[in-house]
Every structure is written in C-alpha cells, then in structure tokens.
Amino acid sequence: MKKEGSRGFPLALTAVIVILALIAGAVMLFKDTAPPVVTISPDGPELGKATQVTVAAEDSGSGLKSLDVAIIQKGKRTVIATQTFPDGTMQAGETIDPAKGEIAEGEFTVEITARDASIYPFGAAGVTTVQKNYVLDATPPRISVQSHTINLNQGGSGLMVYTLSEPVAQTGIRVGERFFPGYLQPAGDNTYYCMFAMPWDTPPASFKPLIEATDKAGNSATRAFSYHANARQFRKDRINLSDSFFETTIPEFQGLVPNTGSLLDQYLYINREVRKQNRDKLIELGRQTSAVMLWSGVFARLPNAANRARFADSRDYYYQGKIVDQQTHLGLDLASLKHAPVPAGNTGTIVFADFLGIYGNVVVIDHGLGLQSVYAHLSSMEVTAGQSVSRGDIVGHTGITGLAGGDHLHYEINVSGTPVQPIEWWDPSWIQNNIASKLQ
Template sequence: MLKKLMEKNKLKLTVVLLAAIVFAVGWLLPVKLEGEAPSVLLDLKFPAIGKSQKVSVSVSDKNSGIRKIWVGLLKGGKELVLFKEDYPAAGLFDTDKILEDEFDIQIEPQKLGITDGKGVLRVMASDFSWRRWWNGNKTVVEKEVVIDTRSPELDVLSSVHNISQGGSGLVIYRVSEPCPTNGVQVGDNFFPGYPARNVIALPQSSEASDTSEIFMAFIALRHDQGSDTDLFVKTADYAGNTASAGFRHYIRKRSFKKDIIKLSDNFLNRKMPEFDSGMAHESSATPMEKFLAINRELRAANYEKIVQVGEHTDSKLYWDGAFLRLPNSARKAGFADRREYQYDERVIDQQVHMGIDLASIPRAPVPAANAGKVSFVGDIGIYGKTVIIDHGFGLFSTYSHLSHASVEQGQMVSKKDVIGQTGKTGFVFGDHLHFGILVHNIFVDPVEWWDAAWIENNILSKMNEMKSQ
C-alpha cells in the first residue's frame, strides 16, 4: 500500500516537474530567441572627416541587451578599429542587462596614419539573443565618407574696402572647394557669403574648372566699432577644415550727434498706458518707472526681434540702384544719434538711435525704398506697426511707427510701391517714419544707401570688376 502511494506521488511530482519544464521552456525560448536587432545611430553631420572629427554613436537593444559594439574605418583594403567593447552577460533572467549606450569617438586621421580619400565608417552591434547559434541579433551600419585633412584656399578678389563706423561694404572672394560656412568676420559679427553667380554673369574663365566658387558678402561696421576692428574672410569645409584670409581695408572714424529729449508729465501720462499690456509692471509703478522699463528692457527685446528677421534672407539680389527716401520729408533724427533723455532737468536715461526719423504730412504714403520681398509685417513694441523688406543677400530696410500697412508677409514689392502710411504708433512724440537699413543683424546708416555715387563706388564697381576678369 505504501509502495503504491509512493509511486503515485512520484508520478505526480514527475508530472509537475515536466509541466514546469514545459512552461519554463515555453516562456524562455520566445524571450531568448527574440529576433529584434539592436538599434544603431551614427551621428555625422556631413559625410566627411577632417583633421579632427567627432563621431557620435548610440546603440540600444530593449530586449536582450547589448552584447558587443565595434566601430571601424575601412580604407584601401585596410580595417582600422576605432572602438570595441564587449558587454557583460545579463544572466538567465536578464536582470542586469545593458539596454543602451552612447559615446563619442574623436577621429584624427593624420595621427592614425590614414591618408586622404574615400572610406567607409562601419558600426556593428549584437545582442544576447540565442539566435544565430547564441551569437545574437546583429546590426551593421555603414556610411561612406571622405577623409579630407586639407584646408580650403581663399582668395579675396575685391581690392578696395573703405568702410565707415556705422557703414556698409562688400567683399568678393573665391573659395577653392564647396564649404557650407563662409563669410566675413567683422570684430565679433559674422556676415555670410552668397554665390556671386546668383547675381553676376561671370565670364566663362572665372568659373573655375574644379570645385571653386566666387562669393559675395555684404558687411557692416557697428557705430561703436573702431579702427582696431579685425576684418577677415573665413571658411570651413564639410570636413571641418578652416581657413581665413585678411584683406586691405580702411575704417573711417565718425562722430555722431548728441540729441537731448526732454520728457514731460503730459507725455508720460498719455503714452505709458499704451504699453501696460506688454510689460510686467508693478501696479504701483510710477509713469517714470514705466518709461525706464520700456526704454531699456522693451527696447532691447524689440531690437532683438527685428535683427532676428535679418537672420533669414534670400540668396537673390532684388534691389537696383539707389534706395528711396520718404518723399517731401524732413529729417528729425539721424542715425546713431546719442540720445539723452531728461526729466525735470535731470538725465534719466541714454540710448542710441538706430535709424533716421523722417517727417512729412500726417499719414503720408510710404514707398518701398527698393525692390524686395516683405519679410515681416506687425507690431513691434516701441517701433509700433513695422514693415521689413528683404532686398536679398542679407540687406533689409525697415519702416516703423506706421499708422497702416498695406502689404503682407511674403509679398514681392517694387521700388516706389506704397507699403503703408506714416503714423505715431509705438514710442513716439508725433507722426513720422523711422527708417532703417539692416545688414544681417547690424543696423547701418541709411544715408549711404540713398547715395547713388556711394553705391556705385562701393558696391556696383566691385561687381562690375568681377564681370571683366
């Protein structure tokens, strides 16, 4: 009897064990034999490797975990290992598996003995799946690259570069190879170049048979940049190799007018409430405290909004000839005037006027100073209703304090087209037009662009010189 009972229990135990094994295998095999390969991301902005190139690699495997990562460069039949890592096994139940890893590799071809030319960057990653006879799922990512450790060559073609404080200029130069970044550095400001072929019908001889190209860059000197300001052309190719070249230039020093603006209680009490919705004033702030916040903080924010528009321009030259001035108008304030604000015979603030104020009859029609594309229409704080026109290659004209704008963003306009009417919107004392010229993100003196002789001597003559070369 006892023997039969033992045999019966043994049978039950066997059945339970078999069931457990079947369950374990049924659960384990699908997990361990999962077929999803690791995800590999190879971050290389351009398919080129220069003198020192950072490559970012990211690998993830959400199921079995990472087993191995290998990174290498293949060139000329040789294989150079850049990175190799074997990751620890996670155990039967995957309790400590590594699901992701990311790292940077700094590639310096000359130190590694790699010559210039074409190559292949390869990343291989495998996981701890039992597939492929316990070798795991495998992912291979390859990217064809060009090893290029030579700096591009620069040749400044324009010969005369005279520029005034607060003025503009043009530099024309040739780059020996395609470069995503090139332009002119003026102190701490950078002015990008644009292909001259978009503007100038270059003679066949000027179009080099290799990969070189001629560029044009409109430049600006801030009103407060002096004769010690560095000016040079610079470029960087797709591999990150850089080059720079200076050029002969002359910076003309200027003196700017001092302007005194006397504030009255009547003006403060009348104008300050217009800005209450756009400023975070304390409810107890006095009109004078509001004025200072508007004239300092809001002015700076509005300035930044305008110059941000100047960061986006068309690589076409829309304008032709001298820019127009508001017809039948008188100048009320000049460019870079040093404004001193006085209240009750005390100086309470100082600012620089970055445009020219022109007054005509109230609500006078405002013509487009030159042909271009309307890049902005809207209210900008102290500038009031404003229209900004892109004339191409980073050259913009701005029209502020308008009572009405009759154009829309994206609209093409011709010289003399009416774009709005003068007004007294924004932070102003009376009806007038605040007119500005912007070169990328720097305001310059509009007087130069109103002067046909200045345009001929400083802009067009350089372009015509390229046509004859």
C-alpha cells in the same frame, strides 16, 4: 512494492527531476533569442576630421559578450577596436576618432559586430552586424578674396565678393559677436556676395572683420582681407520727458507693458525692454532676405524733408531734471508735411508691414543680401507683406505712432539686422565706389 532506481530513488521521482532539468535547460536555451541592438551616429554621410563616430550596443537579455569595430575602405577591412565584457554587461559603446589617422579621406564604411551571451541556437541568434557609410572630408574650404581694398566708415556698410573651393553649410563675415551671412550667387562658380557693416559701436581699433566658411563636414576656415576703417564721431542728444507725453504715448502699448508702477516706470520698460524686443525682431527679419540683389542705384529719400535726429545719436532721457535712461538712435528722423507720402527707397519685397512697439506702424523692405530699409511711425501703411515694390512706390504716410513726439518718418537701413548710416545709400558716388565697383 514500488520500483526503485539504481540508488534507491523511486523511478517516478527520477523522472520528475529529469523533466525539471530539461525544462530549466530549455529556459536557459530560449530565454534570449533577440540579438543585440546596435546604433551608429551621426547619420552623416559627410564627416570632418573633428567629427567623431559614436557606436552604442545594448542587450537586455543575456547581456553583451563582445563588440568589434572595423573600418572598410578601398576594399580593405581593418578591425580597429575589440571589446569583451564580463557577465551582466547590458550596454557598451565605442568612439571612432578620424583625427587618429586610421581613416583616409574619402568614402569608408563603419562595420560593427556585437555578440550577446545567449546560447540559442549555439550563439547564432545573438549576433548583430551593422554597417554605415560615410565620407571623410578633412580639408577646410579655401577662401579666395575677389574684392579690392574696402573703405568703411564707422557705422557704415561694405560689400565683399569672394569664392570658395566647395559648397558650404555656412559662410559670411564675422565682426565681433555679429555675423553677416554671405549669399551664394547663381553663376555656378561658388561666388558669394556678403553685405556687412562696421557697426556704429565698433571703433577702428576694435574692428577686425574675418571671412568665415564652414563646409558640410564641419571643417572651418577664416581669412582676413584688406580694408581701411575710418572713425566717426556721433552726436549727443537730450530728450525731455513729461507726464503729458507719457499719458499720450503709453496707452498705445497696452498689452505690451506690465500695468504696474508709475508712468515713468512703464515708459522706461517700453524704452528698454520693448525696444530690445523690437530690435531682435528686426534682426530676425534681416535673415528673411533674397540671396540676390534686388536693388539698383541710389535710394530715394523722403522728399522735401528736414533732418531731425541723426544716425547713432547718443540720447540722454531727462525727467524732472534728472537723467533716467540712455539709448542710441539707430536711424534718421525726417520731418516733412503731416501725413506725408513715404516712397520706397529702392526695389524690393515687403517682409513686414505691422505694428512694432517703439517703431509704431512699420514697413520693412528687403532689397536682397540682408540689406533692408525700415519706415517707422507711419500713420498708415499702403502695402502688405509679400508684395513687390519699386523705387518711389508709396508704402505709407508719416505719423506719430510708437514712441514719436511729433509727425515724422524714422528711416533705417539695416544690414542683416544691424543698423547702418542711411546717408551713404543716398550718395551715388558712394554707391559706385563701394558697391557697383565690387561687382564689375
């Protein structure tokens, strides 16, 4: 006869049941031996009052059981949030907001403790504690204006000198949608120089320049300053287009223009879309600048040259007696002898020497602080990018490349990519009153 258990079950069957129960228990015990994963962001270490700390916890095994958030500051540990979770919670998070006032300015540590629902061994394996150190800076930078009242002409330039109470991530002067960066000077006293413009398309009533500063913690400050803005009137000009001009000019833009439509269609694409692309490139080059002034004194003018198109001329383009386009001429056109040598306006570094769409062959010289001079429509270029030049050095020769109707030099002065009135930079009195006096 077979042996039976106390309730009539065969002993072998009882043993099997016990073994299965032990296996099931072992599976439950060992199925989750990995603790929760915890992340804390941002990386820091500097935080502003408006910057929140985000905590994320995840456990893909038995799920999360609880999440504790603590702040450690000046030797004191304070739990500011505790969460417990129902079964099956795999992900959870918490946000720490410095604006609530639970954290004082200065150094502090975020400590996160996450527990999962595992039982091996007795829950000890299912705990993760993570710490991250931060510095809370809730005070925006203080801006101190050093320059006296700035006199600006519509379309002209200005220089602002100011100091900040701390090193910053970004600073400069904002004029509407345009931003002119300020550049930290090497004296070590947090002094910034900022070249900026009263743009040609911004009349005095719309001109509201503000110094901006944002520190590394994200705190921002703005400050107005004293200035006097002078309105200027700009000329209107008429450009007559012809098929012969299209046939001469458009082939130079091969590869830049869709090879479809009429000659007029292709020309208008150049005058609108390629022009915008070229302007964007000059803005990009305006950020490739020295943080210190490279120039000194007045700028050199193309010798013995007559003024043709003026700065900020509003141009109406006519074809077969009808207006087909309107653009603004953002430089001076200077005409001298054919292939006349072109001198560098002032000391600086070549940041571009290549073909640039409507400008043809172009040389761009950086003079520091975002101030750059542009020499366009050149027949030849005598310099290369990275080369240093002095005032009067020959950078190229006049020509008819790009959208030029005759041999001449298109000359621009740009401030952080925004075109300004070049004539100011040829005037020693203007240089003294508006630039040199600010630096004394």
